[in-house]
Amino acid sequence: MTNSKEKLLEVKDLAVTFTQGKKSFTAVKNVTFDVYKGETFSLVGESGSGKTTIGRAIIKINPTSAGEVLFHGKKINGKLDETTNREVIRNIQMVFQDPAASLNERATIDYIVSEGLHNFHLYKNENERKEKVQNAxxxxxxxxEHASRYPHEFSGGQRQRIGIARAMVMEPELLIADEPISALDVSIRAQVLNLLKKFQQEKNLTVLFVAHDLSVVRFISDRIAVIHKGRIVELAETEELFTNSLHPYTKSxxxxxxxxxPHIEKTKELIVYNEDMHDYSVDKPEFHEIKxxxxxxxxxxxLAEYKKELK
Known part of the structure; x- marks a missing residue:
């Protein structure tokens, strides 16, 4: 998947800080990673780890407090000129976690899916617009016939499909999928994952997949970054991460x-992660490429201990 190694997205030392009055909270700290064209790159971590914040910062919903986000080598965070801003919106689309809250209940599906087409004038006439919506x-x-209906007439799984159609009708280069299956039934989850895989193969779509479930991302990802408290603690290709995980949080x-x-499940030992196991008082940690x-x-x-583990 990543043989061409063309960097589509580069995130460098990214930080996101939220301020309320005199209080401030840094949700994302010094996050660095690249996403290659045509791959699925997953951000995995518990609720509140900052993974959704990173996705929202890339698409400019959350302002960044430090670092850079580059798309095709061009900086896209901070203040942008109108042309660059429109390029970002046009080429990076997001599928949100809650399929109910992300769709306008008062609008028809036809309007919802074609809103981006309207905003960017991506059709020549009304017939072409309708055709694009139907194809999506x-x-x-x-x-x-679903085009004339309203969101409340659909199930959660169908609404998430509408959200994906709304994003894909723009023919984006990068799709940020923010926990797109967490609100869905197990039987529907596989359908939505297969749908994303289909788009990746057919359209050479690049996907940044945000999730908390490692078993799900194993199926869909080329590479995985594990996040804990706003920081990436481990990043590797999928099978490498599963067979040679090093950081105690990843193992947990x-x-x-x-x-x-069920027999193995009953007898397996859960690994509980405790931050106190690290002594960073003098010997400070950094992000190292161990192999x-x-x-x-x-x-x-x-690092010396991890290198012994890998031998």
Whole structure:
């Protein structure tokens, strides 16, 4: 997937701080990663780890307090001129976590899906607009007659498909999928994941997938970054992360993935992560590339231990 290694998105030392009165909270700290064209890159972590904040910062919903976000080598965070701003909106689309809250209940599906087409004048005439909407709906498994209906007439899974159709009708280069399946039934989850995989293969779509479930991202990802308290603690290709996880937090997340065999599931040992196991008082941690493509947040002492583990 990443053989061409063309960097579509670069995130460098990104920080996001929220301020309320005199209080401030840094939700994302010094986050650095690249996303290559045509791959699925996943951000994984518990609720409140900052993964959604990163996705929203890339698409400019959350302002950044430090660092850079580059798209095709061009800076897209901070103040932008009108042309660059429109380019970002046009080429980076987002599918939101809550399919109910992200759709306008008073608008028809036809209006919802074609809103971006209107804003960017991406059609020559009314017939072409209708055709694009119908094609977008068909691509996510919905029927032409669904265009005249309203969001409340659809199930959660169907609404998420509408959200995907709304994003894909813009023909974006990068799709940010923010926990797109967490609000759905298990049976519907696989359908939505297969849909994203289909778009990736057919349209060479690049996906930044945000999730808290490692078993889900294993199926869909080329590379995975594990986030804890606003910081990436480990980043590697999918199978490398599952077979050679190093950071205790990654191991803790992996131990929580349910196993299909009930006997093994009953006897397996859960790994509980405790930050107190790190002593960063003198020997400060940094983000190290411990082997090609495998990065881990560690100090020098931990790094030496991790290198022994890999041998």
């Amino acid at each position: 709906l068909a691509s996510v498994g919905l029927l032409p 997340l992996l131990s929580a993935v349910p196993l299909p065999d 090609p493509g495998h990065f881990v947040w560690a100090n020098q002492q931990e």
